Amino acid sequence: MDTVEEVKSRLDIVDIVGEYLPLKPAGTGSFRTNCPFHNEKTPSFFVNRSRQSWHCFGCNIGGDMISFVQQIEGLDFIDALEHLAGKAGVTLPSYNPQTSGLKKRLQALNDYAAKLMRHVLISDPEAGFARQYVANRGVDDLTADLWRLGYAPKDWHSLEKKFYAQGYTADELVKAGLASLKDSGSGIYFRFRERLMFPISDAMGHVVGFTGRILSQEKVAKYVNTPETILYKKSMILYGLDKAKTDIKREDLAIIVEGNMDAITSHQFKVTNVVASSGTALTQDQLQLLKRYTGNIAISFDSDEAGLAATLRGLDTARQMDFNIKIISYDQNLGKDPDELIRKDVKLWQEAVSRAKPIMEWIYAKAFELYPATTPDGKKKIAQFVLNECRYVAHPVERDAWIGKLAKALDVDPESLRQALKRQPAAELKTKADQAPEPAKPAKTLNTQDKTTNELEAIWLAIVLTKPQLFAKTDIHWIHPPHAKLYNLLEQSYNSPIPGQNQEPSLLQDSIAASASLEEDVKRLVDYLAILADREFQDAANDAIGLEFSNIDKRLKELSVHAQRQSLEFQMREAERLGDTEKINALLEQFSKLT
Numbered sequence: 241m242d243t244v245e246e247v248k249s250r251l252d253i254v255d256i257v258g259e260y261l262p263l264k265p266a267g268t269g270s271f272r273t274n275c276p277f278h279n280e281k282t283p284s285f286f287v288n289r290s291r292q293s294w295h296c297f298g299c300n301i302g303g304d305m306i307s308f309v310q311q312i313e314g315l316d317f318i319d320a321l322e323h324l325a326g327k328a329g330v331t332l333p334s335y336n337p338q339t340s341g342l343k344k345r346l347q348a349l350n351d352y353a354a355k356l357m358r359h360v361l362i363s364d365p366e367a368g369f370a371r372q373y374v375a376n377r378g379v380d381d382l383t384a385d386l387w388r389l390g391y392a393p394k395d396w397h398s399l400e401k402k403f404y405a406q407g408y409t410a411d412e413l414v415k416a417g418l419a420s421l422k423d424s425g426s427g428i429y430f431r432f433r434e435r436l437m438f439p440i441s442d443a444m445g446h447v448v449g450f451t452g453r454i455l456s457q458e459k460v461a462k463y464v465n466t467p468e469t470i471l472y473k474k475s476m477i478l479y480g481l482d483k484a485k486t487d488i489k490r491e492d493l494a495i496i497v498e499g500n501m502d503a504i505t506s507h508q509f510k511v512t513n514v515v516a517s518s519g520t521a522l523t524q525d526q527l528q529l530l531k532r533y534t535g536n537i538a539i540s541f542d543s544d545e546a547g548l549a550a551t552l553r554g555l556d557t558a559r560q561m562d563f564n565i566k567i568i569s570y571d572q573n574l575g576k577d578p579d580e581l582i583r584k585d586v587k588l589w590q591e592a593v594s595r596a597k598p599i600m601e602w603i604y605a606k607a608f609e610l611y612p613a614t615t616p617d618g619k620k621k622i623a624q625f626v627l628n629e630c631r632y633v634a635h636p637v638e639r640d641a642w643i644g645k646l647a648k649a650l651d652v653d654p655e656s657l658r659q660a661l662k663r664q665p666a667a668e669l670k671t672k673a674d675q676a677p678e679p680a681k682p683a684k685t686l687n688t689q690d691k692t693t694n695e696l697e698a699i700w701l702a703i704v705l706t707k708p709q710l711f712a713k714t715d716i717h718w719i720h721p722p723h724a725k726l727y728n729l730l731e732q733s734y735n736s737p738i739p740g741q742n743q744e745p746s747l748l749q750d751s752i753a754a755s756a757s758l759e760e761d762v763k764r765l766v767d768y769l770a771i772l773a774d775r776e777f778q779d780a781a782n783d784a785i786g787l788e789f790s791n792i793d794k795r796l797k798e799l800s801v802h803a804q805r806q807s808l809e810f811q812m813r814e815a816e817r818l819g820d821t822e823k824i825n826a827l828l829e830q831f832s833k834l835t
């Protein structure tokens with residue numbers, strides 16, 4: 241028996257799942273409950289004791305106890321196995337971080353650093369002020385533990401020794417971004433001193449960097465971050481995603497706040513589908529990460545009026561990626577950010593979240609708050625503000641409805657608004673506050689309408705192989721069988737990385753290409769796609785490729801729906817011919833689910 245089997249044989253999946261979910265018996269050896277991975281009222285999540293498996297008929301996913309722990313804890317295969325092995329009392333073959341890759345080593349180093357600094361915050365006299373600060377912010381011990389808040393001391397001597405005692409080198413401390421080389425060239429100094437430390441984790445919960453907040457001195461930077469390292473790419477991190485992702489998936493909504501403290505406080509008060517953008521405009525990589533869990537985002541707006549237009553334009557990437565965007569707003573007098581609001585009364589935040597408005601609705605209301613609807617100039621400004629957002633409303637009927645509503649409210653002819661919408665290019669609608677640079681335009685645009693489904697599928701896969709960070713689970717129905725096979729492989733390697741292999745996305749391509757078990761047609765496809773990617777995207781900028789990708793993705797989904805409709809229509813005609821009412825109803829239901 242191998243280790244995996246041994247662990248599984250000593251445990252019962254019903255106990256494992258039962259630790260997380262209330263299970264009710266459902267037939268011989270089966271149990272059911274509401275699925276933790278999607279929102280539902282009728283339980284469609286089943287656990288089967290005799291087969292030691294689980295399946296959700298809503299998500300159409302399932303597996304064994306390891307995959308369940310992976311999903312619910314957001315762990316990779318090895319970590320889930322370790323977790324279960326602990327319960328089963330099985331010792332896994334030892335894993336030695338000293339001998340594995342640099343990334344793993346730096347992750348372990350960061351993890352150790354977080355542990356040391358957590359200890360300093362808890363017990364060092366020097367950190368008394370920081371402890372007071374954390375307590376004053378209302379963060380309880382459990383939360384501080386969970387988010388691993390720490391303190392970077394003024395003098396690193398004792399900590400430095402501990403790193404060396406663990407076998408880490410000065411060079412590795414520099415590579416992890418914890419320290420820098422001295423200008424003199426000899427020796428290192430530590431980047432974070434006298435700061436409250438927030439470890440930053442990737443989506444899998446590995447510590448990849450830190451944010452240090454100064455508490456006392458006024459003259460130095462309020463925040464210091466880990467510089468870009470092989471682990472830490474600022475544009476690819478959403479603070480708290482490792483803790484929020486399961487809830488984001490279940491709620492089918494990601495709430496995005498600005499500050500780290502906003503996220504922490506929100507989680508402490510049980511609003512847990514929350515991540516922080518750490519004060520920057522959302523990047524395509526961050527949104528791509530979220531796309532794995534949901535297509536819906538709600539942004540908490542604490543920016544002042546001046547930042548409004550810029551923030552809104554910052555959402556362009558999210559619009560292009562087909563996110564449904566809602567805006568969370570609240571009375572700024574009650575709190576300037578969610579953290580303050582929650583500390584006043586968590587209900588205020590919960591209400592603000594439940595009141596989140598679709599962006600178009602929010603803009604409409606905001607326009608009338610900002611400008612008077614009684615003067616000609618005010619009407620013009622309201623119209624500009626609303627029409628600018630109207631451009632993003634994809635459906636013509638919905639767009640027209642907004643124009644009609646606006647015309648009525650402003651007492652103007654709807655036709656003049658329609659003309660204004662056509663006439664005014666985006667540039668004219670910019671305000672002074674709106675000076676941030678435009679997102680890069682694609683170097684060249686593929687006309688997705690001209691390509692066959694087969695070609696579009698190939699380009700989709702070619703892009704993902706070259707830019708694995710763009711990979712997102714999709715419900716495209718692949719026409720070409722090898723395309724479907726490759727997609728399934730990509731999805732699998734993302735979901736359950738091969739034990740011992742680094743699941744860093746950039747290695748995905750290599751690991752797939754190198755896999756000896758690849759079927760011949762998939763092997764040939766991967767070769768072809770590498771060439772295709774070279775031909776299509778060799779010189780294109782990252783943003784441009786990202787935009788192409790979302791265009792192609794969108795088009796493929798349209799084509800999928802179209803093809804499924806046709807097939808269902810055909811089946812319906814058949815069922816009608818045979819007078820099979822039950823089948824017709826079933827098909828009709830499937831049909832109505834297609835959007």
Ligand SMILES: [Zn+2]
Nearest residue numbers: 275296298299
């Ligand atoms: Zn489900």
